[in-house]
Amino acid sequence: MNIAIIGSGNVGGALAKKWIKAGHTVIIGARLPLSDKNITLATQIGEDRFTSIPHAVEQCEVILIAAPAPACVDVVKSLGDTSGKIIIDAMNIVMGRGPQGYNTTAEAILTNTQSKTVVKCFNTTGFNNMENTRYGEQSLDLFMAGDNKDAKALVRQLAIDAGFAECYDVGGNDKFALMEQFAFFWINLAMMQGQGREMGFKLLKR
Template structure:
């Protein structure tokens, strides 16, 4: 599968590297394609990844993965052109508490969908740290990866890509539930930093047999 990743930082770079090693073709959309850390990432992908502009990555991908900082989202997405029919995986978290307010009446996932109305948006890969994306196994247990969206086929692709990395994907319903996933991300951050548990923590959904 062709995957265009918008950003090549900790989240985008880690996801891209791992999918490249699964045999997917990756194009990282970056501002500086000659950066040394980017070249190191590309060298680790066995020739399955390249770098280009943000627009080139969006055009390249059957799946487009949004991993830029939230502050860049409003400017970036409208500049990418027509994303009609593409699956867009939203891995971002807004810079707010996750609760609706007069300034943020909807979730970040829903705002992304407003900005790219012809794309099939799935909220995923936003509820845990990048280290867990590099290795989602805790002993014999796989980390739960919640995802939400309104298109069943797009969600199935998102779930498959998560499972390929070793996650246990769990459907959290419609895209209107994105705020719940963003709140999980906030809780993860509070536990990691305010409660000083560190970044080596993750959530697991348990079901009775």
């Protein structure tokens, strides 16, 4: 699959490396000149994977956006034509810092681009858990929301390709806000309640 990554910092960089390893074609849409973080990533995955944001989007059917939430609208407007493409939203509005006038970044994406298909995923756990999904003998689970079932099937596979054990469907676009609250639940436990970043969620069943 051809995947454009827009926002290639902690989250985008971790997923780029995992998806390349899984055999996907990953193209990074980055601002020029490349930031120090992107220069480091380029030494790891190859400079030839870096191009402008619209050129990356043009070549790919799937777009991961992992930029800071306050930059969400600017980033989305810079994508070029996204008609028919699947957008994965990994962003979170944390403590009110996000796109003005929107409850979630996914809503801001849908309002400011042509694509009608947003799946919110990869936002509910730390980037360290994307770099390494393993806890002893087990791998973490992941969660996603969005209206389009086919797109969710594809994103579930991308979560598994990144090393997660399962990616559970939390519901439609009406669950975007719940997904951001769930992300804040992890952030709260990790940062405010002192559990640290090396923990994550797994669904147990019987």
